[in-house]
Amino acid sequence: MNYGLILGLSLLILFIIIVVSYERRKISIKEISLLATLSGLAGVSRVPFSAIPNVQPTTFLVIISGYVLGPFYGFMVGFIATLVSNGFLGHGPWTPWQMLSWGLAGLSAGILNKFFKNPSRIFLSIFAFLWGFLFDYIMNLWHFITFVYPHTLKSFILVYSTSFYFDLMHALGNFGFMYFFGKDFITILKRFKYRLNFIKEEEEV
Amino acid sequence: MLKLHPATSIILCLLLFFLTLLYNNPLYIISILLFIVIGTLIIGERSSLIKVLKYSKFNIIFLILLNPLISQNGRTIIFKASYVPFLGRIKITLESIAFGLNMGLKLTCITTVFVFYSLLSERDDIFSFFAKYLNKLTIISSMTINIIHKLSIDLKRIKEVMVLRGVNFNQKNIFKKVRAVYPIIKIIFISSLEGSLDRAEALHSRLYGKAKRTNYYILRFRKIDYMINMTNLLLIIIFIISFMLNYGDYDFYPTLRNFSYHELIFLLVFNFILYLNLLFIWWYKKWKSLKSEI
Numbered sequence: 001m002n003y004g005l006i007l008g009l010s011l012l013i014l015f016i017i018i019v020v021s022y023e024r025r026k027i028s029i030k031e032i033s034l035l036a037t038l039s040g041l042a043g044v045s046r047v048p049f050s051a052i053p054n055v056q057p058t059t060f061l062v063i064i065s066g067y068v069l070g071p072f073y074g075f076m077v078g079f080i081a082t083l084v085s086n087g088f089l090g091h092g093p094w095t096p097w098q099m100l101s102w103g104l105a106g107l108s109a110g111i112l113n114k115f116f117k118n119p120s121r122i123f124l125s126i127f128a129f130l131w132g133f134l135f136d137y138i139m140n141l142w143h144f145i146t147f148v149y150p151h152t153l154k155s156f157i158l159v160y161s162t163s164f165y166f167d168l169m170h171a172l173g174n175f176g177f178m179y180f181f182g183k184d185f186i187t188i189l190k191r192f193k194y195r196l197n198f199i200k201e202e203e204e205v
Numbered sequence: 206m207l208k209l210h211p212a213t214s215i216i217l218c219l220l221l222f223f224l225t226l227l228y229n230n231p232l233y234i235i236s237i238l239l240f241i242v243i244g245t246l247i248i249g250e251r252s253s254l255i256k257v258l259k260y261s262k263f264n265i266i267f268l269i270l271l272n273p274l275i276s277q278n279g280r281t282i283i284f285k286a287s288y289v290p291f292l293g294r295i296k297i298t299l300e301s302i303a304f305g306l307n308m309g310l311k312l313t314c315i316t317t318v319f320v321f322y323s324l325l326s327e328r329d330d331i332f333s334f335f336a337k338y339l340n341k342l343t344i345i346s347s348m349t350i351n352i353i354h355k356l357s358i359d360l361k362r363i364k365e366v367m368v369l370r371g372v373n374f375n376q377k378n379i380f381k382k383v384r385a386v387y388p389i390i391k392i393i394f395i396s397s398l399e400g401s402l403d404r405a406e407a408l409h410s411r412l413y414g415k416a417k418r419t420n421y422y423i424l425r426f427r428k429i430d431y432m433i434n435m436t437n438l439l440l441i442i443i444f445i446i447s448f449m450l451n452y453g454d455y456d457f458y459p460t461l462r463n464f465s466y467h468e469l470i471f472l473l474v475f476n477f478i479l480y481l482n483l484l485f486i487w488w489y490k491k492w493k494s495l496k497s498e499i
Binding site for chain 1 (some may be wrong): 222223226227244263267268271274275276278292304308309311312315316319320322339340341342344345346348349350351352353355356357360379382383387390391393394395397398400401402404405407409413414462
């Protein structure tokens with residue numbers, strides 16, 4: 001069975017569902033503008049840290065966006081940031097998987113907020129650290145399923161171990177960003193969300 | 206850069222992408238790769254091709270090295286080791302190297318499809334095409350592009366100011382480097398959030414979202430689009446036949462087999478139809494009549 005093809009088709013169908021549900025959603029221009037700004041920030045932050053291998057503030061920014069604004073917005077920030085920033089950095093077979101991985105990072109952060117209203121700094125940092133590994137594991141999945149044969153535990157460990165140091169750098173970068181800057185950025189974004197809601201309510205009145 | 210209708214370039218590239226995934230026969234993979242390479246050269250984007258091939262070189266080497274270590278299948282043994290830590294007893298076979306090479310070519314093919322897609326249609330046309338059907342996604346993407354451009358200018362400007370104030374960004378210590386970059390990100394974060402409200406107000410005042418969006422200009426199918434879509438249809442038919450006759454498949458194990466006469470004849474038919482597209486692209490570059498709308 002061609003697992004690579006099944007995975008590719010599933011991803012295509014998933015993206016079509018996401019895009020259609022986004023198009024059908026009632027969303028104000030202020031929210032669109034905020035999403036675009038956060039996506040732009042997440043995308044542009046890939047540039048100044050490009051000298052340090054696999055240290056990506058994008059994951060951190062996507063996680064805090066999802067945490068403050070909710071799962072849907074978190075997913076969309078990761079989704080759009082990758083789609084647009086890869087237009088500058090280069091599209092490839094990695095683009096859909098980056099869109100999915102960063103989207104899921106934002107989505108999971110939004111879900112996390114539903115269960116933990118005031119998590120500690122270290123808890124959030126560990127969450128971001130885990131996403132450093134998870135992100136790269138999702139990225140490796142397609143590579144492993146499509147181009148590596150046979151699919152055994154040995155081949156799985158061998159493929160995933162080749163990128164271990166890169167994954168670790170990503171995870172440590174996320175941990176550092178979240179530990180030192182996470183609370184500050186969350187406070188700023190919460191304040192902004194409050195302002196946005198205040199304006200929305202004012203408009204409705 | 207060509208100026209194909211976005212729907213044509215999407216159909217062609219999706220077809221190339223899925224054909225690469227579906228075919229396992231190296232001859233088909235090489236045919237598709239050669240088609241993309243020649244197509245890119247005809248369009249005149251040699252530099253983009255070299256860049257992607259340079260990157261793919263490492264992927265091919267990685268897969269050629271990795272596959273013999275994890276696959277112990279194949280009969281033509283090249284090297285045998287009694288014990289290697291974690292891997293145990295290993296034998297490196299010609300078949301597993303060939304399989305790794307085939308997978309490397311497949312990955313190169315898929316990577317080049319993305320480059321090829323970016324050369325077939327104008328970006329503005331792609332935006333106009335999607336704006337018609339995916340209104341919100343297009344507006345958010347175009348706003349993000351605008352913001353990324355603005356932010357990169359701001360980033361440069363703020364960095365220059367910080368350098369003048371004595372901040373050293375070229376430090377070797379990674380922590381000091383991050384500490385130097387952090388204030389820039391914070392400044393940009395706050396100022397861009399403020400800017401997002403202004404942008405929203407500007408769009409709101411222009412009544413965005415109050416009525417159905419209008420199109421500035423309509424994209425039309427040209428002669429070249431009809432011709433390429435016709436070959437796309439033929440390619441789908443050829444694929445279905447090859448799938449039924451099991452021509453696109455190839456078993457690397459236990460030993461590499463020769464290609465049958467019928468298989469090669471079918472490959473010629475497949476290549477004839479696929480390479481017709483190259484002829485159309487070449488004509489399009491040379492003849493003005495193909496650019497006209499019907």
